[in-house]
Amino acid sequence: MKSPRLYLERRATRALTPTGGFLSNFAYSLNPYVGCAFGDGGGCPFCYVRALPVAQALAGPWGTWVIAKVNLPELLGAELKALEAADRLRHATVFMSSATDPYQGYERVLKLAGGALEQFTRRPPRRLVLQTRSPLVERDIDMLRALGERLIVSLTLETDDEGVRRALTPTSPSVARRLLTARRLREAGLFVQLAIAPMMPNNPERFAMLAADAADRVIVDTYAGDGTGGQRSRKLGMEDIYRRKLGHGGALSAGAERPLIAAMKARLGAYRVLLGKDGFNTV
Numbered sequence: 001m002k003s004p005r006l007y008l009e010r011r012a013t014r015a016l017t018p019t020g021g022f023l024s025n026f027a028y029s030l031n032p033y034v035g036c037a038f039g040d041g042g043g044c045p046f047c048y049v050r051a052l053p054v055a056q057a058l059a060g061p062w063g064t065w066v067i068a069k070v071n072l073p074e075l076l077g078a079e080l081k082a083l084e085a086a087d088r089l090r091h092a093t094v095f096m097s098s099a100t101d102p103y104q105g106y107e108r109v110l111k112l113a114g115g116a117l118e119q120f121t122r123r124p125p126r127r128l129v130l131q132t133r134s135p136l137v138e139r140d141i142d143m144l145r146a147l148g149e150r151l152i153v154s155l156t157l158e159t160d161d162e163g164v165r166r167a168l169t170p171t172s173p174s175v176a177r178r179l180l181t182a183r184r185l186r187e188a189g190l191f192v193q194l195a196i197a198p199m200m201p202n203n204p205e206r207f208a209m210l211a212a213d214a215a216d217r218v219i220v221d222t223y224a225g226d227g228t229g230g231q232r233s234r235k236l237g238m239e240d241i242y243r244r245k246l247g248h249g250g251a252l253s254a255g256a257e258r259p260l261i262a263a264m265k266a267r268l269g270a271y272r273v274l275l276g277k278d279g280f281n282t283v
């Protein structure tokens with residue numbers, strides 16, 4: 001049964017957060033929300049953000065509450081202006097979002113990710129990577145186009161298997177819907193990457209065929225890409241969850257990603273297939 005969600009609006013003190021670690025080639029991350037509605041009912045069981053301090057912002061399990069940073073666009077506007085004045089904007093790289101999904105349901109009403117994009121169109125950084133699993137991103141297609149080559153849209157799609165998607169991430173958009181979004185963004189002239197992260201059980205040849213026209217490139221990442229070499233995922237009990245929901249531990253064992261990488265390289269060409277942390281940092 002789904003837990004009731006608590007939505008709160010709060011004023012933040014900053015928009016851009018200096019980053020590093022897994023996102024080593026990014027200067028800043030940007031999170032319009034704290035908490036994630038896609039986590040509702042345990043929707044993304046692998047979500048390691050639930051084990052980070054940010055997940056303690058409110059009581060209650062991850063996925064049952066969301067805090068919106070209601071003043072984020074105005075804060076971002078001022079911070080971009082300051083970066084520009086210091087001649088640092090043209091080198092800046094921003095990842096939106098690292099600890100939530102910027103286009104979760106609350107965004108329909110509050111348009112904080114949209115407001116942030118508007119600020120970026122006025123003062124674009126060298127590179128903006130916009131990561132989401134949500135078709136709602138299509139709403140902002142005009143602003144995305146205005147960012148042109150400075151933008152990479154990174155659509156999360158962990159599997160091509162709708163049965164696996166439904167079993168493991170039931171509150172996420174379907175495989176078909178996300179692929180449709182990818183194709184629409186690409187047709188609009190945007191650079192689209194599919195973030196297969198973390199890779200879930202899949203049909204390598206079919207996945208590669210679907211990715212070939214939906215994305216400019218793919219990033220294949222495993223549970224080792226949780227920032228701790230897989231420890232966080234083990235602590236979250238991913239093996240048990242797989243056994244319970246799928247009846248097997250496939251995609252968790254070492255080397256399970258090799259067939260998909262081989263199929264992707266054969267279909268897309270090796271230069272369009274990136275791996276793990278290095279892939280995410282190819283900006």
Ligand code: SF4
Nearest residue numbers: 036038039044047100
């Ligand atoms: S969409 Fe991303 S941030 Fe949200 S619960 Fe899933 S993995 Fe976590």
